Amino acid sequence: MTTIVVVGGTGQAGRAVVREAGTRGLDVRVVSRRPPESADGAAHHAVDLLGDDEVGVVAALTAAFDGADAVVDASNGMAPGAQAVFTTGARRVAEAAGRARAGRVVVLSIAGVDRSGYAYYQAHAEQERVHAAGPVPATIVRATQFHEFLGIFFGRDSRLGAWSRAGLLPYPRGCRFQTIDLRDVARALVDTAQGDDPLGVAPVPGPSGAPTVTVGGPEVRDARDLAHAWRRAQGSRRLPVGVPLPGPLGEFFRAGRNLVPDAAVGTVTYDEWLAGR
């Protein structure tokens, strides 16, 4: 039976990968600091990728990867200190995958991360390079923003909560998105873990040098239009209002560097995703 280990298997993408692998009848293990809320039949290995004891962390990862056909790296570190997950953490994952003689490594990354001055994206691009230079053949799967991503603007509990309390629905002005369903992303990752072309698309050498596939959502839409779609689906009376998204991330989105119209392989539109929530 194919065994895959999902590093970050309790996160939003990782959980979708665990579900997809389970549906395919694969043997699944999860690595994260905290145990999953629902095990989904996967064995859990508690490891902090950024633990102080380097030797101990690599040993724990090696044990988790023992006999694995594939290691899927779906870890994440958003906060400035946590971005070392993509550098120190990735180096440890790569080293342990080599020690455990894992068959392949599959890395979940983001479309266009090598084309932004946003520190989080730069750390992600470094993660790609670390795995590309690692001892086990690595394939990078770059996805566009997940449908869930827009919740950081539209959600009531978002950092823009003050806007929503004022009856407004903020959206990033001048930005377009090609959001993708996590189930499509998970299928691409598990396809790759099984040695198949993700969603039938053959990987080609990417900026890191590793074989890379980009998977995008089925349609490119303006953020304003997406805010209206959210409003309709929620039955919300909040008034959509464009707000400037500052810094390099705003620049990245306004330049459309997050868009991959030639890789629109996702099958679930934003409206369909909203309707299914």
Ligand SMILES: NC(=O)c1ccc[n+]([C@@H]2O[C@H](COP(=O)([O-])OP(=O)(O)OC[C@H]3O[C@@H](n4cnc5c(N)ncnc54)[C@H](OP(=O)(O)O)[C@@H]3O)[C@@H](O)[C@H]2O)c1
């Ligand atoms: N959001 C998007 O729109 C989008 C689009 C394309 C690609 N991506 C990429 O997809 C990947 C996964 O994102 P996500 O949103 O699913 O992340 P997430 O929900 O934040 O989950 C992160 C996972 O990593 C684990 N983790 C974090 N720090 C760790 C540490 N020090 N040691 C061990 N495990 C650790 C977490 O578990 P514990 O906290 O319990 O350790 C969790 O399982 C990221 O690389 C992200 O950039 C995201």
